[in-house]
Amino acid sequence: MKLELQIKMNPSLYLRDPEQSELGKNIIKHSIQLIHDNGFEAFTFKKLAESIGTTEAGVYRYFENKHKLLVYIISWYWGWIQFQLSYQTNNIEDPSIKLKKVITLLSKNVEDDITTGHVDEAQLHQILISEGSKAYLTNHVGIDNKQQFFQPYKDLCNAIGEIILECNPKYKYPHSLASTIIEMAHLQNFFMNHLPSLTDFSKSKDESEIIKYLEDLVFNTIRI
Amino acid sequence: MKLELQIKMNPSLYLRDPEQSELGKNIIKHSIQLIHDNGFEAFTFKKLAESIGTTEAGVYRYFENKHKLLVYIISWYWGWIQFQLSYQTNNIEDPSIKLKKVITLLSKNVEDDITTGHVDEAQLHQILISEGSKAYLTNHVGIDNKQQFFQPYKDLCNAIGEIILECNPKYKYPHSLASTIIEMAHLQNFFMNHLPSLTDFSKSKDESEIIKYLEDLVFNTIRI
DNA sequence: TTTCAAATAATAGTATTACTATCATAAATA
DNA sequence: TATTTATGATAGTAATACTATTATTTGAAA
Numbered sequence A, B: 001m002k003l004e005l006q007i008k009m010n011p012s013l014y015l016r017d018p019e020q021s022e023l024g025k026n027i028i029k030h031s032i033q034l035i036h037d038n039g040f041e042a043f044t045f046k047k048l049a050e051s052i053g054t055t056e057a058g059v060y061r062y063f064e065n066k067h068k069l070l071v072y073i074i075s076w077y078w079g080w081i082q083f084q085l086s087y088q089t090n091n092i093e094d095p096s097i098k099l100k101k102v103i104t105l106l107s108k109n110v111e112d113d114i115t116t117g118h119v120d121e122a123q124l125h126q127i128l129i130s131e132g133s134k135a136y137l138t139n140h141v142g143i144d145n146k147q148q149f150f151q152p153y154k155d156l157c158n159a160i161g162e163i164i165l166e167c168n169p170k171y172k173y174p175h176s177l178a179s180t181i182i183e184m185a186h187l188q189n190f191f192m193n194h195l196p197s198l199t200d201f202s203k204s205k206d207e208s209e210i211i212k213y214l215e216d217l218v219f220n221t222i223r224i
Numbered sequence C: 001t002t003t004c005a006a007a008t009a010a011t012a013g014t015a016t017t018a019c020t021a022t023c024a025t026a027a028a029t030a
Numbered sequence D: 001t002a003t004t005t006a007t008g009a010t011a012g013t014a015a016t017a018c019t020a021t022t023a024t025t026t027g028a029a030a
Helices: A022-038 A045-052 A056-060 A066-089 A095-107 A121-135 A141-146 A151-167 A174-194 A207-222 B022-038 B045-052 B056-060 B066-089 B095-107 B121-135 B141-146 B151-167 B174-194 B207-222
Strands: none
Touching: A022 A045, A022 A066, A022 A121, A045 A056, A066 A095, A066 A121, A066 A151, A095 A151, A095 A174, A095 A207, A121 A174, A141 B174, A151 A174, A151 A207, A174 A207, A174 B141, A174 B174, A174 B207, A207 B174, A207 B207, B022 B045, B022 B066, B022 B121, B045 B056, B066 B095, B066 B121, B066 B151, B095 B151, B095 B174, B095 B207, B121 B174, B151 B174, B151 B207, B174 B207
8 A cells, every 4th residue: 555645735725726636746856846947036927838848728727926935935945844843752751852853844954755756855945945045035925924825834833832841841932942943953054054154064065964953952951 | 433334245246236325225125124014925126116115127137136125134143143242242251151142142032233224123133034045045045155155154153153163172163062052042032922832832932932942952061 | 527717838029238339529738 | 617527407218017999718617
């Protein structure tokens, strides 16, 4: 039996559900590829259509605009991370071991997950590092937020906050620390690779150094 | 005698020095206003020209494109912060008091500094919160970095790293912690105002809560 | 098996953006 | 006074971010 992981997406993000057709899946697959390769600014629906072998109008039937498509794939990623988190921390008692798993999960370069045919998680992880914050750093963040576009991020943040509170029920900033962990796992990775003097990570450019930094930061902060 | 603060800018950022003419100063002033009001995505040289009362071509004589203009005003801001930092920590012996000043300086909503005629620092601070990371989260970050576009940010990061080391000479990640402080001072502010469930700050939306969070984070991390 | 609706392909068109180019004029300077 | 230099006014182009129309294919219900 072949297991397929399905992540439930907010229907306001799309006009037609891309999971329900070959064209839809191709849109997701090639979007990830193109945004990964050239960045979100250089990404256009025309290039995407050409890469798939369909027309611009074809893409517009699935997504209203490229911003919603970006939010879609980012939401998908957070849903997938949420699943990985519950899977990997299942049956673990010690909350500090759970928290270490979280830090590693967010910081380590991901391998492609074969149970999700049309999504390359490794590329998606890179997209999150370089483009993730563009999902919410917009003028219309309020409108998007009202439509729950950032729910998967918030859910993850809550889940991590819970683990932090299990480690230290008296810690006062579990959500802020959770969002700090998430954002810094990505940003320190970006800095390490592109602006290394903003970090203390040697030229090896190894994510394990980011993990050490974050573990030191987090456990010194929450220790009682 | 009237003191005017001049911040030395990287000449590769502009075609003609905007400090040297009325039109140039107007470009800076109105850019800050427009980016603050409508966000960087909605900002165009046409709208800017209209707002000043000049033509698009007039703006292009000063800046090659809107990205360089954004990097320019952001660099200016970091230069100004650097100055504030050295000014405010001058004659202070205790490094942990210096570090607290840094956190406050980065987190607190800024007031307009009258010694800089055409720049509204309060608006600039808001721009940094919402648009700051767009300066480097691009495809061409490597090229920009080679041209030293991010030098003011790096200098600030180094200066903060030095203070961290004064507090604890054995701390292993002074630069990463410095960039974490800078980025989180802004990001937690953005979250507080737009995605509050990613933080633990009450509805008062008071930056002093961010300061408390960061002080707790930083001093627990570096304490010996 | 036919029929009918839904999905897709092909093409065209528009407003805006991000520029480049040209030429005339005003101001500053040598 | 001659001449550079900055600005203003206008025009033009390729690309982007869409919308609209029509024709064709496909797949499910009658």
